[in-house]
Amino acid sequence: MKLGCIGDDFTGSSDLANTLAKGGMTVVQYTGVPEGPADADAQAGVVALKSRSIDPEEAVRQSLAALDWLRAQGCEQIFFKYCSTFDSTPQGNIGPVAEALAKALDAWQVIVCPAFPGTGRSVYQGHLFVADKLLNESGMQNHPLTPMTDADIRRWLAPQTSFEVGHVSARVVFGGAEAISKGLWDQHVAGKRLIVVDAIRDEDLVEIGRAAKGLPLITGGSGVALGLPGNFGCKAAPVPWTGQGGKAMALSGSCSIATRAQVARHKAHSPAREIIAAEVIEGRVSPMEIADWAMGAKGLPLVYSSADPEIVKAVQARFGSEAASGALEGFFAEVARLCVAAGATRVITAGGETSGAIVEGLGLDRLEIGPEIDPGVPALRARPDLVVALKSGNFGAEDFFEKADRLLAGA
């Protein structure tokens, strides 16, 4: 295995795996640190952790364990994947994990680049934009777990790390790979170790990828991986896929603007069942009742707790945000487990934390990467009789759920 990746959540890991697979690499996504060796033919391996919103020390511990395993598989370069909206708090976990990996790898010029132009995320003058809005005005300021209230990535990252945070500006990036390498070196000489690199277009990311050739550690969103397959001699190629017939279902715990629009569209003409957080927390609704409903429903049933920011805030004020998230994630995982045990063969999930809980609950330890459904979301094969799609909160067109189901089924 040449490229070793550590993803801080499961949807994000499949987003990165998707970019690498489209670039022609053979990629496998692993759930947590595998016990055995990597697949013999994998050129890249993504160890998916659920470390984005946990205690920073534990996130570091898990990430270093993933690093040890990836190094033991012979990886020449390590990629730490976090969210293209830089989801983190003043405590972490992007800073602490990047710092620990850099120390372990003796990496000094560490690129920090969440840009993903294909989904509207760009970094300019160190500030992160979502389409035409600054990050802190994009809806991400209301995220249930990591509210992003400052678009200046340098300022947001600084309190998370003891390293100095540097910057390579768009003006330098537009000069191409050599100019970027010089920009990184200049920042290194100035004592900066985590270096935010501007990127607005895919071309910028390809040049940043070329400049990253040979660096021990890269950090960012999946966009900055665009140029990496080429560094390992791979060329873009169609990703093979065999569809899966049978019973499908969708589960959504994402409260993002994009997911709420997808839920609204789906429930206008397909079976949908809302999960009320208080009913879950107080035990007034059971996973079995919901699984029975989903297995009995026609078409693509959707089970969702996705709610507007005021509703989420009220739930968190009443029960505490960890308790609310934990209860809902556990509930979704159990519904998925019951449905798969009853014969569901296609499972579509929305939300990073939600998807992580479901994949862990289903015990899916290895995912093969299929073709892209919408930017950043691939079809995944978990077992000979089970395929899944893990949608990042803010990804996907409004008709994502039906589209994902068609592709998973082989259309």
Ligand SMILES: Nc1ncnc2c1ncn2[C@@H]1O[C@H](COP(=O)(O)OP(=O)(O)O)[C@@H](O)[C@H]1O
């Ligand atoms: N109605 C709700 N009230 C409170 N919290 C919720 C509600 N619905 C979902 N959540 C929680 O919000 C979090 C959403 O995070 P996540 O699944 O990562 O979605 P996204 O990808 O949009 O960030 C999860 O922990 C989920 O359990």
Ligand SMILES: O=C(O)[C@@H](O)C(=O)COP(=O)(O)O
């Ligand atoms: O980089 C991204 O935006 C995604 O790959 C990702 O990590 C999204 O996370 P969630 O929105 O929590 O699913």
